[in-house]
Amino acid sequence: MANLVDIRDLKVEVKTDSGRRMDIIRGVSLQVAEGEIVALIGESGSGKTTIALSLMGHTRAGCRISGGSVMLAGEDIGAMSERQRAKLRGTQVSYVPQSAAAAFNPAHTIMEQVIEVVRIHGLMPVDEAKKKAVALFRALSLPNPETIGDRYPHQVSGGQLQRLSAAMALIGGPKLVIFDEPTTALDVTTQIEVLRAFKSVMKSGGMAGVYVSHDLAVVAQIADRIVVLKGGEVLEEGETESLLTHPQHPYTRQLLAAFEPAAYVPPPVVDMPIKRPLLEVTDVVAGYGTPQANGLPLMVAVKSVRFSLDAGRNLGIIGESGCGKSTLARVIAGLLPPVSGSIIFDGKELAAHGRHRLREELRKMQIIFQFADTALNPAKSISDILGRPLTFYHGLKGAGREARINQLLDMVHLPQTVKHRRPSELSGGQKQRINLARALAAEPKLILCDEITSALDTVVAAAVVDLLKELQRELSLSYIFISHDLSTVRSICDEVMVMYKGENVEITDPSRLGGEGSHPYSRLLYASVPKLQVGWLDGLDADAEMAAALAGR
Amino acid sequence: MTSRVLPLVLGRIGLAVVTLTIVSFAVFVATALLPGDVAQILLGQSATPEAVAGLRTAMHLDEPALFRFLRWIAGLFTGDFGMSYANNMPVGQLIGARLLNSLKLAGVTALLSVPVALTLGILAAIWRGSLFDRLVTVMTIAVISVPEFMVATSAVLLFAVYLKWLPALSLANEVQSFGQLLKVFAMPVITLSFVISAQMIRMTRAAVVETLSTPYVEMALLKGASPARLVLKHALPNAIGPIANAVALSLSYLLGGVIIVETIFNYPGVAKLMVDAVATRDLPLIQSCAIIFCAGYLVLITIADVISILSNPRLR
Amino acid sequence: MEKLSRSTGYRINLVGLIAFAVIAFWAAVAIAAPWIIPYPIGDIVDFDYFGPISGQFWMGTDYLGRDILSRILMGARYTVGISLAAVTIACFSGVAIGMAAAVIGGWVDTVLSRLFDSLNSIPSKLFGLVVVAGVGSSIPVLIVTLAVIYTPGAYRFARALAVNINTMDFIFAARIRGEGLTYLIFEEILPNILGPVLADLGLRFVFIVLLLSGLSFLGLGVQPPNADWGALVRENIGGLPFGAPAVLFPSLAIASLTISVNLLIDNLPKKIRDRSA
């Protein structure tokens, strides 16, 4: 079989303001055969997205292909004119972006954007394209496939958008599809559906794929071959089965080892004489939109949630996409005043609105936003972003402040060089860690972590989790840990709260999650967590109970 | 869609009434602050104290100013703009024809300058950084930094005095055919277009360039879209809000700001009328003109806001 | 260029540098004018009006037979000084209030917006007349008047931009840190709207330069025999038919200044952030 993709000794460099050049990809070679799916995994910031984009002859602003060649179906993409490349894009090779939400134009309907490739290249009549799109929607198990295309991007959920962007990539019938972390934003139950849809569409179309991910278990389900990257270089490459079972490179072993994190050991209670509730949330109801006649908002996102968290302990919150996890965090943080209910923090009832809370109260409770890129001011450098809470809460200035910033960057495993960058010059996972560092800078008692490890590879995620644990030991911190990643939740939380459609279905011990006594929905969630074994996904179909549970949703 | 737009427009109309009231009161106070009143000014050099007093009584100016103002406001609700102090004609009659003239001039100018400015702005954005882009930037600034009266006078000298292609004056009431319309409007329209286009060009370019750096434009690029398609189909619809606002602000200049063009081309419009009214302290006329300018401004701004809302599905 | 960039820590480009040089030149002229003018500005030095360029009068003479070079050099004081001051005040206050309105929202926003809309629709001639009648005329009054006339525009523009930024998560992050209004608008919002705001400031500067001459004819500010450049063009416009230098040179002066200001804004030096160090 001829190689569809042949990357030889690819180098990508960035040019800094001072005119210095720096390689972010240092001589990567990579082949993809026709119909083959190759996974790129590796550390966050290792250059996965950069390589994926180079396959289309594209680099982000500030970057440049500085060496090597990228051959696609026997043609050198790097040597082509922009016009020639445009001809290939969408027809020969297409792209499913890392952030689907940002990749849709808010001003056009989804259908318009899905069939745009067809229009641009004049592949088929528009009516036919629409029919094909609907068929793809159906294949990707999207709800209301006939009409979903008439909606605008903001009118569908994040998980749906991710699938729609896959439809957008597939419609032109390309030979190669590049998926850049397509399931990162999805909860496990949705992830299963999407993975299945990808697999079947690609198989039936005989397409080749490059699948970028940090998640070994997902990759195991979908890829024929895995390429492991780190620091812009290929460390190891091999058939999925053999690589998972017989990893050669120490880093690969590390990645695999980090997959099954150590079970959580609660900190010794010796230095905590009395069990004192740090946070008590009572009957909180909150939502969005104008209040209705009954006093409730138009769209109620959180319905009567109640829990309490002791100092030095952690609460995990899980649930499907859109069930109100982030909303709850926003209510606690004082960003969204609840309709009713009370929040007692550190023994005092907090004002509903963050504006009315004291600076000390605000400092003691920090929130890390789910969307890492919108939570960082694009106009400021990382050192400004991290320095501000230091100055604001602790009055740090000058060298002291610099030293503390360096310390914080170390804590989240980032090099000190990122200090002078702006958020747009960081990879997805790097931004997430900056958010974490900013929260740590305040030296809080409670951190509300909304999906802080979702874009991280297992090694870094494990390190971050270790860091959180360590800090907890030292500073007797508490966390509320919102995540779709059950294994991470299990590794850090004392208790897990399962939410479903705005309601708290149960609060249990994480080890009992999915066990016999728990809520059926919790069991479904648990069962949907991918296993690190080839063929787990295909095996699911045989699992009658699971199939029934999924169909019933 | 209408569910969002209709209340918005209604709300805006309500606020517009409030704004109009503030403006007309402010204008009233401003006029009252100006030294001299209409009787004094009409008498000019012959304003002896008795003559002024006599004329004041005859014109009912001895009633309190506030009372006259309130009566004028009340009259407005019945569609009565009052009588001009300066020449005792109904204000409606004085304004009517001239407002129409102003609207004609504004309309023709808008028809010419808006498409040209948007095209230039968009092209500059597509080829940003290119020679064309720099040329457009320098030219637009150069063009607006030449005073309006100089542009107008140069145009007259060139086209009317030396080349004799066009009349030196724009006598609006002589327009009978399309050819004449072109001749009469050519120079004022060119002059005004020079003045108002710069802002539209610069803002269009800025807004389009801004949206060109968004991820969805990058995504469109990865779909194989041409540069023209990126700008027209992807960047432009998302830049319509700021562009509409810039266009509205520029066009609002065409009602009250065209005094120099009206003077040089002897075009009878409302800007000159307002200046006259201020000069004669003709309160009902000042008020009526101010209301018209303000209303025109509010209409344009509201249209711009509605357009930006309609162009953004998230706000619809 | 490279060297200059490295030593200043800013990346400088040639166009920006030239634009800056022109502005600096005019600023220097403005400061030094009284000492370098060849003739007193009010002196009628030549009975020929609209005189041509000559060894004696480098830029010819004006409608009264006064030396135009001297008048332009002196006029720089007014055009550069007053316009810069006014545009700075107008943009600073307009942009600051606009951002504040966007951040505070609610009725504060509504009231401010209505108020500025009203201010914007009061004819500037009427406004100027009231000012002269009410507070008299002086350079500070002139600056404030120009600023007030242009503040509503800057307000509207900045508010529209800030409203979009205000919905971003990083603003929420700053809010629940407990940050005050000043920090929010100047540190979080302003850097994100600075580009368009500066571009707008460039245009506004041009308008103010031109409006200045109009107001001096209302008796506001620059008093004869002094004149700003716009007024020089205006009083010598009679020389346009025969291309008198008296009308061309002030126009060129205006164009050189306004174009430079805008080019400088487009090509501002960028701070070099050492991302690889």
Added chain:
Amino acid sequence: RAGQALAATPVKGGNMKAAGFSASTADTLDPAKASLSTDYVRCCAFYNRLTFIDKSGVPQMELAESIESADAKVWTVKLRKGVTFHSGKTLTSADVIYSLKRHLDPAVGSKVNALAKQMTGFKAVDDLTVEITLANPNADLPTILGMHHFMILADGTTDFTKANGTGAFVCEVFEPGVRSIATRNKNYWKGEGAHLDSFEFFAIADDTARVNAVISGDVQLGAAVNPRATRLAESQPNVKLSKTTSGNYTNLNMRLDMSPGDKAGFIEGVKYLLNREMIQKSALRGLAEVANDQPVSPANFYYNAELKPKAFDPDKAKSLFQKAGLLGQSIPVVASDAANSSIDMAMILQQAGEKIGMKFDVQRVPSDGYWSNYWLKAPMHFGNINPRPTPDILFSLLYASDAPWNESQFKSEKFDKMLHEARGMLDQGKRKEIYGDMQAMIANEAGTAIPVWLSNVDVISSKLQGLEANPLGGMMGYAFAEYVWLEA
């Protein structure tokens, strides 16, 4: 050129367009309110006066057949027979009495209220004879009645949206601040009537634009052009300039009752410091004549030619200022575009002052409201006075102790007495002597410096014929429409 025009034979027909220099909503067809040349042009076209002042300043009979008096106190006006208004009504004494009496009613807002007040009795002797009684004898009544404000209206006219007069043109369109259109009056009492078929009149406020409009052929006459704007016109073959020196002047007023005018020597110093020649040559491009600080123009019969203008003498001025104790002080001078060329004059004075260590602080104020806010009020300010036909009018308006526009607050019993004495005199020689002395008194004692007589320049198309100069003002004393014609 004027000679050529006279020699040519008038051509009938044609439509003429003329541009004045200012129009506003205050434009009026009411002669009592007329204040600008544009109003005068319209009034002259639509109405007639009892008398008409010819190019040598002598009143000629127009609607009146004769105006006579034995004692200069009771005057008998005999009207022309068979004159009709545009409405068809015939002219009678009732119309004349109504038209004159209006000026006494404050509600009318007449500009000549002060002059009209001397007419205390009106009597219709018969249909065509009116008897006017004056409070005091005044030999100038026929000239006064030739002023533009004393146009004759039909009895009872109160509506001035259209003009109903006896004039050579009928008003077709009148839009204040925009334009007026006049067509020839076919029943004009002067027989042939006007040469033009119609005549459209509007205003172009910008001087350059007005000149350009004539050059490009859009209009045939551009009135009162600023001397700066004439250079282009001079070089064009199809246009010519029509120049009138009519007694219009811009003067510098220093109030005698306020500082610094009350300091002896100051006023005289300013009169010496005014560089009249430079004002004439530079500010006015030679379109002016040097004047001698008094208001009677050289064209007037009563002009005192002995009285020489004060020569420019900075040293003398300096010593005078020194004497007044004002040298080195800053003295505000108010100038405005409202008073023609006053800003240029102020700057010339300022410059001369600087050389001798005198600081004149020129304040340019808006033309808007200038006459009510600054004129007559500021201690040192500029005025602008339109031509008046007789010294008596000028003196009683401007220099008598009770004069309504006593610009410098000049008060002299002797002057008042002389004025009174001369007014009733029918002997012209004696009158001239008294008026001569009075002119000298003004030049030396009043606080008004009158540096030059301004010439009025109209730019006209070379096709326009029949335009002659007239002392009442430009455009043939504003009455050109009736007399000019367009060459084919």
